[in-house]
Amino acid sequence: MPELPEVEVVRRGLARWVSGRTAEDVEVLHPRAVRRHLAGGEDFAARLRGTGFGTAMRRGKYLWIPLDEGSSSLLGHLGMSGQLLVRPSGAPDEKHLRIRVRFADGLGTELRFVDQRTFGGLSLHETAPDGLPDVIAHIARDPLDPAFDDAAFHTALRLRRTTLKRALLDQSLISGVGNIYADEALWRSRLHYERPTASLTRPRTTELLGHVRDVMSEALAQGGTSFDSLYVNVNGESGYFDRSLDAYGREDEPCHRCGTPMRRRPWMNRSSYFCPRCQRPPRTV
DNA sequence: CTTTTGACCTGACTGC
DNA sequence: TGCAGTCAGGTCAAAA
Numbered sequence: 001m002p003e004l005p006e007v008e009v010v011r012r013g014l015a016r017w018v019s020g021r022t023a024e025d026v027e028v029l030h031p032r033a034v035r036r037h038l039a040g041g042e043d044f045a046a047r048l049r050g051t052g053f054g055t056a057m058r059r060g061k062y063l064w065i066p067l068d069e070g071s072s073s074l075l076g077h078l079g080m081s082g083q084l085l086v087r088p089s090g091a092p093d094e095k096h097l098r099i100r101v102r103f104a105d106g107l108g109t110e111l112r113f114v115d116q117r118t119f120g121g122l123s124l125h126e127t128a129p130d131g132l133p134d135v136i137a138h139i140a141r142d143p144l145d146p147a148f149d150d151a152a153f154h155t156a157l158r159l160r161r162t163t164l165k166r167a168l169l170d171q172s173l174i175s176g177v178g179n180i181y182a183d184e185a186l187w188r189s190r191l192h193y194e195r196p197t198a199s200l201t202r203p204r205t206t207e208l209l210g211h212v213r214d215v216m217s218e219a220l221a222q223g224g225t226s227f228d229s230l231y232v233n234v235n236g237e238s239g240y241f242d243r244s245l246d247a248y249g250r251e252d253e254p255c256h257r258c259g260t261p262m263r264r265r266p267w268m269n270r271s272s273y274f275c276p277r278c279q280r281p282p283r284t285v
Numbered sequence: 286c287t288t289t290t291g292a293c294c295t296g297a298c299t300g301c
Numbered sequence: 302t303g304c305a306g307t308c309a310g311g312t313c314a315a316a317a
Contacts, residue, residue: 078311080309115294117294119311178311179309288316290315290316293311294310296308296309300305301306
């Protein structure tokens, strides 16, 4: 499932293989893939034709490419199963190919958005003065952003009346963290997912942020996490970080720290994985 | 205002 | 073999 490290791998691929090229023809093969483009698929395609792509950018799990016409950007989100692939123009269509962008050059490759579950998509939006597409103004900086404000994050945690994992997944507080890296960072921090955010001391917040950054950096160095063929990077290669996970998906397997069998608990229509010995639940629960 | 819940979506898997 | 049920989960609109 693409979280920040996987999306950053895709951003780098786009910067290398798409930035600087010009769209010649765009095909929208599934309307849901452009549902955030309110003017519809035909408008999406028409506006992209003949437009040049600038440098690929990212905040959290969102990707965007400023367009050379000046004031707008192509925004993308991979959702659960989205892939952005640069493929030879003659390669057979993928089963879940949703959008194709052909280029006005002789390089012989095209950009494809492939997405089985169609939670992701592409759309065009005005670029705000701060450089962000206007519809993602509410997305907080991510922990790998040099301008992320640790002190402000701690203050926000103290003011919230919620629990730790909910806060980690709240993209308006900190972006780029999904279910996998939330569980990994909490395990490294020996913190329970249901601990109230208001109970965190400043040193605990600092330690947690350090682990979030470490686990994401390590995953990025290995090319992102992949659990099945659903996630593939821009060139179609899977990441290998799943071999290094300490918490996610390890129900009944021994904790890598203390050997206690790991547990899985239903949580917000998904799962939380944790060590019952290293990560003690808060008293109030 | 803050916080929580449900809808969206398809394919792999499980149990009867 | 078929079929119903479950799971995977990021985001946002709507509800509380």
